[in-house]
Amino acid sequence: MDFLSITWSWDPTLIMLGNIDIRWYGLMWAIAILAAERICNFTFKHEGLPPRTLESAFLWIVLGTFLGARIGHCLFYEPETYLPEPWRIITDIRDGGMASHGATIGILIGIWFFTKRNHLPFIWGLDRIAIVAPLSGAIIRFGNLFNHEIVGYPTDLPWAFKFVRHDAYRAFVDYDGDVPAEILAEIPARHPAQLYEALCYLITFAVILWVYYRKDAGRRRPGLLFGMAMIGIFLTRFFIEFCKERQVSFEDGMALDMGQWLSIPFILVGIAFIIYSLRRPVVADVNAVVNAANKLYNQEDKKKNKK
Numbered sequence: 280m281d282f283l284s285i286t287w288s289w290d291p292t293l294i295m296l297g298n299i300d301i302r303w304y305g306l307m308w309a310i311a312i313l314a315a316e317r318i319c320n321f322t323f324k325h326e327g328l329p330p331r332t333l334e335s336a337f338l339w340i341v342l343g344t345f346l347g348a349r350i351g352h353c354l355f356y357e358p359e360t361y362l363p364e365p366w367r368i369i370t371d372i373r374d375g376g377m378a379s380h381g382a383t384i385g386i387l388i389g390i391w392f393f394t395k396r397n398h399l400p401f402i403w404g405l406d407r408i409a410i411v412a413p414l415s416g417a418i419i420r421f422g423n424l425f426n427h428e429i430v431g432y433p434t435d436l437p438w439a440f441k442f443v444r445h446d447a448y449r450a451f452v453d454y455d456g457d458v459p460a461e462i463l464a465e466i467p468a469r470h471p472a473q474l475y476e477a478l479c480y481l482i483t484f485a486v487i488l489w490v491y492y493r494k495d496a497g498r499r500r501p502g503l504l505f506g507m508a509m510i511g512i513f514l515t516r517f518f519i520e521f522c523k524e525r526q527v528s529f530e531d532g533m534a535l536d537m538g539q540w541l542s543i544p545f546i547l548v549g550i551a552f553i554i555y556s557l558r559r560p561v562v563a564d565v566n567a568v569v570n571a572a573n574k575l576y577n578q579e580d581k582k583k584n585k586k
Contacts, residue, residue, distance in 0.1 A: 284468035288443040291426045307422030311415035312341060318411045322491075326498070327569050329576060336393045340408065343389025344382050351381010355537055356527050379416065379516070380541040386412070398575040402501045403568050405552075409508035410487055410497070416512060417480035424473040431470025431522045439468035472523040476515060483511030498565035502556035509549025513542040 292300040316337055323333050353361035353368045355378055361368050390404040423429045427444040443466060487507050491497040497504050520539045530536040 284437070284439045284441050285471075286443060286463065287424075287427065287440045287471075289425055289427075291444065303425035304422035307418050307425070311418040312344075314418060315340075315411040315415050318414070319407065322407055322410060327566065328572065331576075332397055332399075332572075335397055336390075336404075336407075339389040339393040339396075340386055341389075343385035343387075343392075345385070347385015347388070348377035348379070348382035351378035351384060352376040355381065355541065379419075379512075380538070380545070383412075383512075383545065398572045400501070400568060402505070405505035406497050406501060406503070409504040410484075410491055412508050413480040413484035413487065413512055417477040417484065420473045420477040420480065424471065424477075429473050429526070430524055431472035431475075432524060433467035434470050434522075435468065436470070438471065440471045441466045441468050469524075470522045472519055475519050475522070479515040479519070480512060483508065483515070486511070495565060498568075499561050500556045501559070501562065502552040506549045506552030506554075506556060509545050509552065513545040513549065517542040517546065 289303075291302050291304065293303050293306055294301045316333070319336060320333050323330075323336075349368060349372060353376065357376065386408060387405075390408055391401055393399075394401050394404040420429075427442040428446075430440075430442050430445060433439075441463065443463070487504055490507065491504060517539050520536055520542075523536075523538075525531060525536055527537070
């Protein structure tokens, strides 16, 4: 029944620059950040914020994303490796390891600094990042697909993938050309868990975008978009983990894996934010937050000009 599966032998390396390999995974991260920046730019302009607001948001959120994702992976999945030698969190970054839960924590910290600096409510920043987070997550999952990582359990479904360059088959990584039939027969077809997550994230992104632009809920119901994003992203993650291979050995024997345990608090936070947003009165003046921020910007500019 091999003809019902998809042979995935895509080379994770996009291009070689001397001894440095530029990977598709890195390109997907760059595209995810660019897409987030473009959507935030449109959103901020739509609400009447000056360009410097986006510049500040971009700095804090990107920094929080990278640091949170890297540190989160090292602490959640490989503490025995990185806690004794914490400098390896930076020096070994090319070996891979980025955690979405850590990235989320880093983003929340980045948003806190951004909103504090720009006279905006924290919940306002949470709702705006909620618009782009599912899309960015989907793009990064395509990077995982190119990397042949975060694969699912073996299955006989017709859309199953044979990940030829997965770590379990390192002996075939350098093979150029078609994979011999006898080798391919030994590689099990697996759930493309990365694509499952990416599809669910794209659906979440589409729903949030519709709620924001068609229903103006981002301004009338503070906290609603953030709650939707947390549930859409992490409930997806929770359920798809059931068809995904365990990432580290200590998860063997656990009823729920680390990704699921880490997802539960974010799901509960999402539910709490939705309840909070729906129980509060609808905001009448949707421009009040931005007008207040712009007023403070102008006051700061006047003070600088006097100096």
